[in-house]
Amino acid sequence: MKYFTFIIALSALALASGCDRSNVKEQVKQDNQAAVGGWRVNFLDEFDTFNDENWQDQMIWVNNEDQCYVPNNQHNTREVSNGTLKLRVVDLGEKRPCDNMSKDGKKHHDTQYVAGRIASKNLKEFVKGKWTARLKVENSGQPGMFPAWWLLGALNNEPPVQEADETVCWPMTGSGEIDIFEHHSDGGPDHYAARTIKSLGYCDGGDWQAEMLVQSATLGEYHDYSVEWLGNDLIFRLDEVEVYRVSNDEDQFPEPLFAILNFAKINDSPMTQNWTMEVDWVKHEVWE
Known part of the structure; x- marks a missing residue:
């Protein structure tokens, strides 16, 4: 998930509410599918505990983010309690050293903000299917907010590099990106972006705007945010209703992908309230 200029995207917000949700093409395909199979859950985490067979803390510096990711629920940044995961940005009140490193080997600057980020990297990785988080x-809408639920190709070469085949630069095939839910607060409250990053064919060459929807939603209430594969189409859903479809002649994301949940802070604006993303569950399904 890379930083992008969000103001341009907001012009699409009014259009999002006019999306045709009765897409005839999709309905015909789904009717045909329903006759031969259905979705089967092959991964589900309901966050009764923090399961380290499903997730690892990911310490990385990207997008010139202001916060420092810390592991093991330090400073209450990544808490599992009462059946939900809470990821937070926390203001420590004074700047402290941060050991997060960029993919280019640069060390994060000192900061007073710490946050939580978890990834299913090398633990739960799947080719296609359907990913959903509630x-x-x-x-x-507070300045600097940047919480996200997204997918990244399993051959990505960003830290931590744990397997010999993790050599592919973003966003080339093997290191592709799909953002299922991303709230960039510059546009105010109660909206999110869903997108695929269109590869321009070279390292760090990604088009953020070409395949993106900005969608209104009441973010303070629980919603199901999902993406599913239908042939070469990617279908984004809000509470099981299609809100956006990316159609391509070629398969953009043939690789296994892992899931990421994180809460970032993208500028030096002061925090005036608590910042929490609360996750009820995450699942992956396969079509059978």
Whole structure:
């Protein structure tokens, strides 16, 4: 998930509410599918505990983010309690050293903000299917907020590099990106972006705007945010209703992908309220 200029995207917000949700093409395909199979859950985490067979804390510096990711629920940044995961940005009140490193080997600057980021990298990785998370974000729209639920190709070469085949630069095939839910607060509260990153064919060459929807939603309430594959189409859903479809002649994302949940802070604006993304569950399904 890379930083992008969000103001341009907001012009699409009004158009999002006019999306045709009765897409005839999709309905015909789904009717045909329904006759031969259905979705089967092959991964489900309901966050009764923090399961380290499903997730690892990911310490990385990207997008020139202001916060420092910390592991093991330090400073209450990544808490599992009462059946939900809470990822937070926390203001420590004074700047402290941060050991997060960029993919280019640069060390993060000192910062007073710490946050949580978890990934299913090298633990739960799947080719295609359907990914869904049920989540909410408190106090959306505060300056600097950047919570996200997204997917990244399993051959990605960003830290931590744990397997010999993790050599592919973003966003080339093997290191592709799909953003299922991303709230960039510059546009105010109660909206999110869903997108695929269109590869321009070279390292760090990604088009953020070409395949993106900005969608309104009441972020302080739980919603199901999902993406599913239908042939070469990617279908984004909000509470099981299609809100956006990316159609391509070629398969953009043939690789296994892992899931990421994180809460970032993208500028030096002061925090005036608590920042929490609460996740009820995450699942992956396969079509059978």
